[in-house]
Amino acid sequence: MAVESISADWEFDRFDDGSQKIHTEVQLKNYTKFLEEYSSQLKAIEEALDDSIGDVWDFTLDPIALQLIPYEQSSLLELIKTENKVLNKVITVYAALCSEVKKLKYEAETKFYNGLLYYGEGVSDTSVVEGECQVQMGRFISFLQELSCFVSRCFEVVVNIVHQLAALYNSNKAATKIIESSGVHFQTVYEHLGELLVVLITLDEIMENHATLRDHWKMYKRLLKSVHHNPSKFAILEEKLKPFEKLLLKLEGQLLDSMIFQACVDQRFDNPGEGVSVSKNSAFAEEFAHNIRTIFANVESKLGEPSEIDQRDKYAGVCGLFVLHFHIFRTVDKKLYKSLLDVCKKVPAVTLTANIIWFPDTFLINKVPAAAKLMDKKSLQAIRSSRDAFLQQKAQTLTKDVQSYYVFVTSWMMKMEAILSKEQRPDKLAEDLSNRCNVFVQGILYAYSISTIIKTTMNLYMSMQKPMTKTSVKALCRLVELLKVKFVILQFSGSGLERLIIQVANYRLLYPSENEPCGPLEVASRLVVLHGVSNISLGMKDLAHLFSLKPIRFFNRFIDIKAYVTHYLDKTFYNLTTVALHDWATYSEMRNLATQRYGLVMTEAHLPSQTLEQGLDVLEIMRNIHVFVSRYLYNLNNQIFIERTSNNKHLNTINIRHIANSIRTHGTGIMNTTVNFTYQFLQKKFYIFSQFMYDEHIKSRLIKDIRFFRETKDQSDQKYPFERAEKFNRGIRKLGITPDGQSYLDQFRQLISQIGNAMGYVRMIRSGGLHCCSSAIRFVPDLEDIVNFEELVKEESLSDETQKAASVLDSVLSDLTTNSAEGTEYFKMLVGVFAPEFRSLKNMHLRNFYMIVPPLTVNFVEHSIGCKEKLNKKNKNGAAFTDDGFAMGVAYILKLLDQYQEFDSLHWFQAVREKYMKEMSAVVKEQNVQATSQDEKLMQTMNLTQKRLDVYLQEFELLYFSLSSARIFFRADKTAAEETQEKKDRGGSSVSDSKAQSHFTPWAYHLPPPLLFE
Template sequence: MEPYYSDDETGELVSNAPTYSRPAFEFQMSKLKELVSLYKEKLNDVEKIRTEQPCHPRAMAVEYQSYERAVGILELVTTSNQDLNKVLTVFTYLISEIKIAREYIDCNVVIGLNFYGEGKMQADQMPEGEAELMMGQMMPFFSEVFESLSYVNSLVVNLVTQLHSLYYKKQPKNHDLYGNLFKYVHLNSAFDALGKMLGGLAMIDSVVDDNQNLVNHWDLYKRMMQFAKNDPAKYGITDKLERQLRKCLLFLDKSILSGNCLQACLSHKGYEAAISSNKELQNEFLNYFKVKIDKLTNSIESQYEWQESKIVVDVICLYFLYRKLYPKDFDKKLFKSVWSLIKKAPVVCVTGQVIIYPHELIMKIAPAPKSVAVEPKDPEQYIKAYMQKSDDNLDKSMQSWLSKFSLWSSRMQSFLNSSTSLPENQVQKLQDSRGKLLLQGLLLAYQIQNYIQVNTALHERNGVPFKANFIPLLMQAIELTKAIHSTLERKQEIIALYLGSIIRLIFKDAIKPYDMIRDKLGAKPTGVGLDIISIYKLVNELGSGCLNSIRSDLLKLCNEIVDIKSILKENEKSLVEDGLWKFEILVEYQTNLKNSTDCSFIYWIQQLNTHFLKYIYDEPANVHRLRYLYMALEDSAKQMLLCRHVEDANDIKQNYIKDRENELVEMVIMPLARAIESDLRLHIHSLYITGIEKQNPFQSSNLSWFLDSQPMVFCEKVIDIKRKIEMYLDETFYNMTALNLNDWRTYEEMRSLARQKYKLNLSEVHLPSKHLDQGMDLLDITKKLPNFVNKFKYNLHSQFFIEATEGDEKHVALVSYMHITNSLRTHGLGLINTTINTSYRLLAKKFQIFSQFLYDDHVYSQLVKDRKFFVNNREALNQMYSYDRAENFLREVKKLGVFDKNLTLIDKFRILITQIGNTLGLIRMIKTAGLNLTATRTQFIPNTQNIPNITELAEKFSDGTKSAASSLEDIMESLTKNFTADTDYFKILVTTFQGVLNTNEASHLKLFYMIIPTLTISYVESMLTAKDKLTKKKALDMYFTDDGFAVGLAYVLRILEQESHFDSLHWFDSVETKFAQEEEKLTVIKASEEMQKMQNMSLKKISVFRVEFELLKYCFLGARIFFNNT
């Protein structure tokens, strides 16, 4: 006998063969069963693993969609009655097509029209012609909508015609469907579809009427087209195309853009004239209105309300069609019944803040032809009272929603439990509970969403401000709506796993009463009973396949036919209707979840977003609601992709996302960051500065709520408040430390306190006490080169620039060749050429000033005199230029005037020479830094003189290896080329300026060497003054080195080729002789004690001058070496 598997979910292997004693086999089987059981427990634990993190966008989402391959409506409808097959097929097809058309209107047309003009500037600020361009962008969309509306009108006419043909007593004898069957059948689902389609047209009209930009821009566009009509050739179109275009625009003007889509459908010429005399169809209309209005009245504002308030518009629009088809049969009672719907739904939301007032719609399209006493009498007052009541009950409603959500959320945890270890009857109960939970979540979300959307729309439309407590309550309502969505989305894998079996279980429970009908009809039914049995079989066949929306529509039609002559009892009928209601909702679970939790309406009341953020910042304990707020804002961003008035709708979406992020930063993150910074600063200062009171933690808000909150996702971007605050504090602490290095310890303590108090992980500043590794950036130096060579002093031997300090500055800026190396590492070696070019332009300007100074008559005449004196008295002076003569020149120049800071013309000229030398010093440091950088980079190259051909060595390898080898070879060649490059920038600069300054036109420069002795005296005096200031407080222009003067002298002498002329002066020998003579005079003279003190002071002064001149001499001789080979 073959073993078989049992039907229970444990999957145990059960055999009906006789058992024998097999100890070894039983032992192995027991071990296998134990292993399988343990493995199943492990698999059950997999469901408990959290598959998502709230701080990261989901990389994959599970979407539940029914799937049935190649099974059409014709294949589904298989009864024994061919006429009945045709009826079911036609009406199922029309109902399903109407659903698709209505979904297109709701999800595309309405949103696209409503968002027209968004993302653009206000109309009064819009450039001329912009409105026409926007409307031109909309033309393809209008074409799609117009084609869709033409199809919609055909669907409505077709469905009305089919109902007219079905509910008509004058039918062929052999095909008398009405007399044989449908006389007792009410196809209310067909009337539902008819009203749904007409309601969609009413929504399009309401959106067009609400969007004033659309109406105004359409008028401008029509005015513009008049110019094309008058001169088509100018616009590149023929007369025929112009007439066709004008005809299309006329169609649009009479339908979509005039808000007359519903009127156009109602006045369609396709309705047969005989319909107005079809009393059977009229009775069906009246029966539908009676049943539907009673159902809506009982369902709206009940715990089972599901889109009934929006169906009110559908019923009213169907009433308009009824009035159109039967214009002479005005029924006061029916009008009053339709009007009474206003009491349950005085306002219906379309999308965003677009609303429909049912009383205005009725009075516009189908007002009562005579006086009728209706209730409410004054709809506008009733709406105000309704809004007031809604505001008053919001707090109470919120408490009810919270309790329902808490209970529902806790029960949703049952989804984490597996049913594999339960018996079959308990599994069915569990599946039934799961189905109820899904329905409860969808119903609760819809009721909250509809309540809030209607309430906010009424306030916005009537200009009524919100109450003080409305903001937190509204935020809480949005939070609940998105929390339901988040809960269901978080469990979407489990829902997708069980949803099919849940729907099938609901389907079976719904059709159970049909078994009683089969029993009542007996084994051999006749007449109508045969059709009912055929429907019964069809219903059972529908349950054997994939349960989707089309099967749901067909099932509703079958139910309406089965319930002929009220064959079902009331309790049985309610059981079937309740099951079909659940079935219809869960079959479209994914769509219904999206629509019921959609909070895109918040976009149209953006001022509330500001209030939300302010409320959250004032109440840090509510920061967890921020996540749900941005989930609601994301719904609006998704709809923006449907904008058609711009070339790329994604631009509008991205701007919206950026605005929302900036709003969060400005209203929450930055104030929070500043508050934390202030708290840290005050806490640290209170420890060291007396007089600052310590903060009382009980009197300040707890900012840790924000830092402990989870990161949130907004439009696939992760917003981490804590991380943004850390980045702000890192930047602030770094900048403040860099500006004032003396405060580095304070910011280190603030960083440590932030870690302890707020758990902030701040980065190290890497700015140790009193020094800065990176230093000044060479790029900044190049940009401000004139200021740099004027303010900084060069040291020839150690190769650094130091800033001449001003007064009470606490630190001194210093630039070494290592700092420049770091800059070159950052910006690349190309910065060298940029700096050299900038230096050349600066030197050119300096030499212009240099030439003008020596061209001055006072200066030039004095130089001529001194040269003549030296030449004539060379032998008497022992070939040495007189020190006294140089000092006399300095005194003569002082008589010409003194400038700011007590500077003479000679001082100005000396500073000019120094600036030229500083420029050359910078060039020298750049060359050193470049060599240092390339040497560091080439240290891993074994032999820079003989680099192997790596490309050839890699020929046998893969293409990726070849590409990498080629890149490596290029890099190595570049490094070695830069390392071995021998560019002599000094030689280039000398040669360049020699061609300009060593000409007959610059003959006044030939006596430059004669002014050098005077310049050196001026330099020594200024140098001693600057060094003397180092020991004084708040002195100006303090420094201890200025070798740029020596470099400048050597450079200018080389350009002018006057080194030999200057050497002939033996100036430094003259200085030494002068000081030796002075010392000898002072030491020979014997004086009193007081005079001796003065002599000592004079000797000390001479010694200081001698040392400074010797330092200048050595620097000058060293600088001349740079230009020996130029």
């Protein structure tokens, strides 16, 4: 049936009964209630979080605690970085041994002490089932095996520490010293050695006082005997039983006999196989004893004082070290021994761990019986009786001590509560932190004092088996109560101090972007490295936490603070190192500082660093070649330069190694540049040389001497007369002298010496270059057959970068092989560039040079003898023992003028030898004639004359040898014509010559051709 739709005429108005409004109000109330509950929950959570910051672990309610113990993440090799590699190794060895001792001590305290002490606990003696003891011991054997391995490891570490110390402090003069150790005392190593010995002493005391363990061991051995008689009954093979019995015997002898410490000190420390001498090493014995005395002095002053913390443990270590010293060296310091025993009057016993008490006097008397015999029996008895006196005194004063500590602890609790609730002052955060730390430390000292009283008193009563009074028990209980209260307070205050430290560290660093960290870090690195200033004294912020931030994304960019700072410091240190290579060690230390303090991974500069043997730099000599040749003297045979005079106590020297190191720093290109600078210097000096030779007074004298020699050479047996040269040397002084008493010939001799020094420097540059190249190329297996790496890389179709690297490698190898094969013939080039001008017709005045050489040699010999005589005088100004630059200069100039044959025609040195031999024979004849007259003064005069003639002859011969050696460098065996003919026969310059000329360009600095003498 269809329903008819209602027409609009019959529609009614909407009826509003208010139900919708009521429904809306109900929902609004519910929503308001929900928001209130939600806000209250948020507030509760916020309050709970605030409370959790102040309230740390409550050991009465929470079963789980969180210990925030810091662990060192860096290795020893990362922490130990100094400039001295030997010192690095020494410190690394000792640090590794100390770390090993710490690990062994931690393992003993956390594993073996508790395992031994709690053995047999929890089982009543009356309810023990038969055989349960043997089963318990059987399960305990594996633990004893681990303990045996641990003890063996301790023995090895003790021996290793002793050997390492003995190797450093070695009295054997024949042995090589590792490093200079005089005045250096590694006291920390001895303290760690003492800690390891205390571990062994503690194990002995635990074994000796553990009656249950010994009883169970005896039962287990009896069981093993029964098994041995009838193995089949227990289903055990006899072959397995014997090794097990040996193991038990080993464990008993090593551990259960309480001889662990004794076995350690009785070890054989001398090991001739390793070359380590211990027992006969007097230096090590003295160092060992010195450290024992030092440690004991530090410990004794604090024993029994309010500031005592761990001095009793260190005292036990000192006793162990003393016994070890006695067993190694068999010597006893009676005074120290008596001092160690006297401490027992103040400290009657030491609690090693838990209820294990140790008596130092008993230990020292048993372990060092030789010294105990020397002690007075009354003194020993007084030490033993001091324990009874201590207990009696404690029984009387314990109540008063409790009252005093009750006042102290209550006062401390009030201070702690007040200082924690005190409002922090932003301007005095450091002062507040210092006050809180002082209160905190005072609480720790109180806790240690109370703990020491409780442990010492209770353990002494138990050890001496004396009854405790009811009053003493109550007093000890009150002390335990105070100790636990302090424990709770300290637990509570820990987070407060931690929060305060964090707040100080982060103060004013809420917006790190306002202060760029790069500048402060660089300044801090400089001040710390150069001046040893700490960040605290600088008042600088601790920026380390900024570098632990992960990269921050900022729109489409990442901000990495650590990478940015690392790049900045790398760039700065690299640029500064390139400017001053001699400061490379300083910037390397700054890199290490950035790594250690801030965890920045720095990049090595890989720049050629200068060494301690660098000497003067080639670059500095090149720039000041004129100063160098005048202030340094050349030695031809040893190829070194020695400073002429200095205001310092020592004279500087320059040898081939110095030059090689400098070339390694700057590269082989510096060699050609240096020779070019030398060429410019020679230009200027040859100009002065030409002016002197052109002087009318000099030229006329030389022409006169040449004419005289040509006319009289037949009468003088082709030898230039010595008297003529001596007359020239003396006569030239008439032309005038300088204010310091030098003639023109003296100055000319100095000019030639400077020219020779320049040539000697060129020779040293060549030798240094060969030395540097040979050192760099020593890893190339075959210099004759070097493969082409670029071709090999192209055949393998490797990347373009690899091909470029191979091309660079080929060029480097080619350069090194070229330079290391023969080197560049710089002498030949310097002769070739100046010789044409010297031999030209317009410089005819230079051809008289060979005739001035004899007077020059006379002048040089007189000067050289005067310099050598000054070596024995107090005022050594002007003293010298070598000046081969003169010989080099004469040989070089003779080669430039092609006058070797002309000079040899003078037979000058033969004439000199004949002259002095003739005079010496005349003196000898005169001595024979005057021997009968017995005129002492005349004989002394003749002896002095003979000595003077011998000195002059020897000096002339030395000059002749030096000149002959120098002539070899310039091929004195061939004249200019012969060399020209040789070139024609070869068809021009050789390949090597062309290479040399391509490397050396005397006009590279836009100098004119050497037309020096116009």
